[in-house]
Amino acid sequence: MTKNTLHLPFAVVLSAFVLAGAASLRADDAAAASADTNQPAPATPVKLKELPPGNHRLLETMTKSFGLTYDQELEIEPLLHDEESVSKPVLGFAPFTYDEKQQMLLIVKHAARRQIRPLLTPEQQVKADAEDASLSAKTGGGGKGGKKAPAASTADSVIEAINKYAALTPAERDTMIAKVKEAASRPAAPAPAAPAQQ
DSSP states (O other): OOHHHHHHHHHHHHHHHHHHHHHHHHHHHHHHHHHHHHTTOOOOOOOOOOOOOOOOOOHHHHHHHTOOOOOHHHHHHHHHHHHHHHHHHHOTTTTTHHHHHHHHHHHHHHHHHHHHHSSSSSHHHHHHHHHHHHHOOOOOOOOTTTTOOOOOOOOHHHHHHHOOOTSOOHHHHHHHHHHHHHHHHHHOOOOOOOOOOO
């Protein structure tokens, strides 16, 4: 070992100690300056939690509909990502018919809303309950245009996502897994015939 290598940990510790002391001195100087002028010391900037970067369209919609606070957004955002971790594999599961996908997504949405409900105020809960009831009343309808198709998923990946999703009740989980297995066991649809060559 060289002489520099032996002293490196001490140098690192010493520099951290010096930096911490300098920060403390700056805080003490600011406090002393404010005491001299009878003005409050400048507030130390507090690092606020931030939403992770990315598209939070559903969260934005919920914020507008329910008047969510920033703290509520921070709590709800990961729950929506958890919901998406199941809905994307369901949408990418080719053996499901459109109606089967809609039924599965409805179960997932209800489960997610059950998790979100306790985070809402009583007034917001009334609005959320009305929205949840309207989800059940909706039948069919087209998806939102302009969205890219979800990645293809297998029966195993859908079942894994269902098993990992803690918001589901055991009965919902069993029902969803049975539907995945049923759809996976159906004979595959015949491939479309190639166009005749002329």
